[in-house]
Amino acid sequence: MSLAQEDRSAPAGPEVVLEARGVRKVFKTFERAPGLLGVLKNFVARDHVEIAALTGVDLRVERGESVGLIGANGAGKTTLVKILAGIVPASAGEARLLGRDSFHLQDAEKRRLALVMGQKSQLWWDLPAIDSFQLLKEIYGVSDAHFNERLTRFAALLEVEDRLKIQLRQLSLGQRMKMEIIGAFLHSPEVVFLDEPTIGLDLISRETIRRFLIRLADERSVTFVLTSHDMEDIEETCRRIVVLDQGAVAFDGGLMDLSRRVTGQRAVEVHVNPHSSVDEAAVKAELARHGAELAGRSAGSLTVIVGAERLAELVPRLFAVLDVRDLSVERQPLEHLIREIYRRGAAGAAGGAE
Ligand SMILES: Nc1ncnc2c1ncn2[C@@H]1O[C@H](COP(=O)(O)OP(=O)(O)O)[C@@H](O)[C@H]1O
Numbered sequence: 001m002s003l004a005q006e007d008r009s010a011p012a013g014p015e016v017v018l019e020a021r022g023v024r025k026v027f028k029t030f031e032r033a034p035g036l037l038g039v040l041k042n043f044v045a046r047d048h049v050e051i052a053a054l055t056g057v058d059l060r061v062e063r064g065e066s067v068g069l070i071g072a073n074g075a076g077k078t079t080l081v082k083i084l085a086g087i088v089p090a091s092a093g094e095a096r097l098l099g100r101d102s103f104h105l106q107d108a109e110k111r112r113l114a115l116v117m118g119q120k121s122q123l124w125w126d127l128p129a130i131d132s133f134q135l136l137k138e139i140y141g142v143s144d145a146h147f148n149e150r151l152t153r154f155a156a157l158l159e160v161e162d163r164l165k166i167q168l169r170q171l172s173l174g175q176r177m178k179m180e181i182i183g184a185f186l187h188s189p190e191v192v193f194l195d196e197p198t199i200g201l202d203l204i205s206r207e208t209i210r211r212f213l214i215r216l217a218d219e220r221s222v223t224f225v226l227t228s229h230d231m232e233d234i235e236e237t238c239r240r241i242v243v244l245d246q247g248a249v250a251f252d253g254g255l256m257d258l259s260r261r262v263t264g265q266r267a268v269e270v271h272v273n274p275h276s277s278v279d280e281a282a283v284k285a286e287l288a289r290h291g292a293e294l295a296g297r298s299a300g301s302l303t304v305i306v307g308a309e310r311l312a313e314l315v316p317r318l319f320a321v322l323d324v325r326d327l328s329v330e331r332q333p334l335e336h337l338i339r340e341i342y343r344r345g346a347a348g349a350a351g352g353a354e
Pocket residue numbers: 027028029051052053071072073074075076077078079080
């Protein structure tokens with residue numbers, strides 16, 4: 001009996017460090033008609049436009065998880081990160097970080113999180129990184145010993161030891177981002193948000209940053225939320241993947257589940273004679289016969305998504321029904337994948353992810 005009692009007093013399961021429940025975000029903006037007339041019209045009556053950036057997001061992240069947040073441009077990734085980190089409030093629903101309402105974090109919780117945004121510098125542009133780090137050390141009350149140990153190690157891992165005394169603005173984009181990351185980790189945060197940290201970076205810098213993140217995630221029980229529109233970043237650093245599409249979670253599960261879905265699909269890009277007429281109904285009927293579908297259409301080209309196993313039967317038919325100039329086959333690009341998952345999401349993709 002004493003065993004059962006001990007069980008009851010044991011910690012109740014893993015700790016949830018991030019939570020979103022029915023989070024919605026609506027941005028209100030003013031739309032203006034183009035040109036002078038627009039300016040005048042705008043002066044008289046401003047047309048009010050509402051953009052639903054998040055339409056009801058549910059998410060629970062446990063301590064130590066590394067979550068990759070992916071989705072097309074405008075899917076709501078940055079908005080979700082900002083809400084979870086307490087930078088902007090949700091319009092509806094609940095967002096919590098370390099057990100507290102994200103938008104009402106106390107200093108105690110703020111000290112336990114870090115946020116790195118690829119598009120925005122948190123460091124002082126005119127100072128050498130080392131000076132910014134000294135300031136952060138004071139702000140966060142990091143001891144000399146911890147500061148020295150962490151800075152030395154992080155700078156070595158990110159290969160910027162010899163750049164610490166150079167004014168931030170004089171560094172390359174990759175070096176600057178590495179400094180941002182060092183700055184974010186100096187106070188040993190428990191929850192780290194990285195929003196597009198590798199955007200625009202060269203391959204070597206990206207790989208160095210990935211290695212750094214993997215290393216830190218392994219060593220400590222840091223919880224990561226990493227957004228990227230680069231699938232490779234996510235594949236390498238995150239075990240769990242959340243796909244956002246048009247403000248909703250379209251997929252939440254392991255990388256394996258996701259890649260099983262990607263690898264089964266091919267995107268066929270067909271370039272047609274721009275002067276030929278395309279009988280769209282006939283093309284669609286043909287595609288339907290092979291379980292394929294039209295995913296995109298522009299002047300002179302069509303993008304078709306088809307199951308890998310039916311590619312061989314489809315391609316000759318494309319030549320038969322279209323005036324084909326050129327044709328290329330690729331694994332399904334991310335945006336199509338996301339749309340696909342989203343379409344099927346309600347039916348079971350999101351639910352079947354566990
Ligand atoms: N401050 C804002 N004002 C108005 N609309 C916004 C604002 N921030 C984001 N949005 C809109 O919300 C949607 C989601 O944006 P965002 O979260 O930045 O997407 P992502 O990071 O996935 O590219 C987009 O349609 C975007 O235009």
